[in-house]
Structure formats: structure tokens, C-alpha cells
Amino acid sequence: MTTVLVTGANRGLGLALAQLYAADGAEVIVCCRDPETAGALKQLAASSEGRVRIVPLDVADEASIASLKRALGDQPIDILINNAGINGTPKAQSADRIDAEGWITTMRVNALSPVLIAQVLRDNLRRSSEKKLVAISSDLGSTGVDYGSTSSVRSERYAYRASKAALNNGMRGLARDWAADGVLVGILNPGFVRTDMTGARGAASPASISAEESARGLIRRIAELTAANSGAFPDYLGETISW
């Protein structure tokens, strides 16, 4: 049975990924900051015949990452999905309005934690059959894209964009450095998805796709990961994003 671990699994894309993998018969370790309030995850676990296990994890806290490792022991993890992320705090950071503490927090959650979690769970990946390490990135991490003038919401997200570019760079490094262990790395852009992050879950949302539709595409991309495409940066439909 495939074992999948998803961070930030209590809502949005993480929840959709966990639900789809569970429905497909996988064993799913769902991580979230506060299991007590994670109603959808409790429901998923209750209906999974023991295949879904909730483990507390605050990705910004190294002690919490160490406690995740203790909870897992040597258990093989086939697919490790670093999904937890924040919008940037505060969201609006532009060329002439940078918030230093907010920038560091954004980098810690979006860029540093996936690499730390991968490092701590490296042996769990190596012990598995699939050995797939996944990061949910964003096309906003693409350095080559022109985000327009300072009036654009995208152009204001300096911290978020920098964090996703740094995430991509860290994951590319792991794709190279752990290739000899057979670890395959997927750096995936989920598209513009209706979640709390885009603030747009309703029908009138400008975000183009549902979390379930994005998650289905991401799962296909993860299934297609091989040594030949490890370290690449596609979107949920398989289109390559420029660095």
C-alpha cells in the first residue's frame, strides 16, 4: 500500500489531496497544526478503516518537526507532500513597503520548512518503494515572469514570490543531491485554486479551479514522476513553468 504524508492537510489543497489519496486506498498521514479543530480530517480518519492518521505538525516549529519524526519512527513514506503554506505576511509587500519580520516568517513556512521536513524524513523516504518528495510551489515563484506595476496584487507579493523561488531552488538541490538514493522530486504549481488562500471559494470566484480539480492534476503529475523529470517545475496540467 502506498503511504502518503501531506502537510497543511486540514483545509484547501492539502485536504483535497488527502481525501483523494484516501479514496484511492492509500495510507495517508495527515498533518495539521491543531488536530482538535480539524473536523474534516477527523471525519476522513473515522471513515478510513484505520488508513488515515492525524499527526500534529506546525511546519514553522523545529520541535514540532522533530516530534513528527518521533511519531513516524522508521515508517516508510512513499510520497511526502510539502503543501502547507502562507500567502505572505502581511500579504501586501511591495518594492517600497517591505515588512522584515513578515518576510522572514513567510520564508520560514514556505521555503525553509519543506527542506527541513525532507531532511528529517529522508530515511523514511529512502525506505519506501516510491521515494517521492513533492513541494506545492507557485508560478509566482517564477523569477522570469513580469508581475506588472505596483498596483497589481501579484506585484505586491514580494515575500511570497521570494519564498516560492527559494523553495524551488532548495528542491532542485535535493533533486540533484539525493538522486543517487533514488529520491524523485516534484516541484508543482497547483494553478489558481479556490481556497482560503485566494480568498475565493464561492461560485463568483476569480480563482479558476476547485481544490479537487487541482489535486487530481497534481496526483497525476506525482504518479508520472521519474528520474527523467525529477526536479522539473510543471503545473497541475503538466505544462512546464519557467524558472
Ligand SMILES: NC(=O)c1ccc[n+]([C@@H]2O[C@H](COP(=O)([O-])OP(=O)(O)OC[C@H]3O[C@@H](n4cnc5c(N)ncnc54)[C@H](OP(=O)(O)O)[C@@H]3O)[C@@H](O)[C@H]2O)c1
Ligand atoms: N490556492 C492557490 O491558488 C495556490 C496557488 C499557488 C500555490 N498555492 C500553494 O498551495 C499550498 C496550499 O495552499 P491553499 O490554497 O490550500 O491554502 P489554504 O487554504 O490557505 O491552506 C493552507 C494550509 O497550510 C497550513 N499552514 C499554514 N501555516 C502552517 C504552519 N506553520 N504549520 C502547519 N500548517 C500550516 C494551513 O493550516 P492552518 O489551518 O492551521 O492555518 C492550511 O492547512 C500552499 O503552499 C500555497 O502556497 C496555492
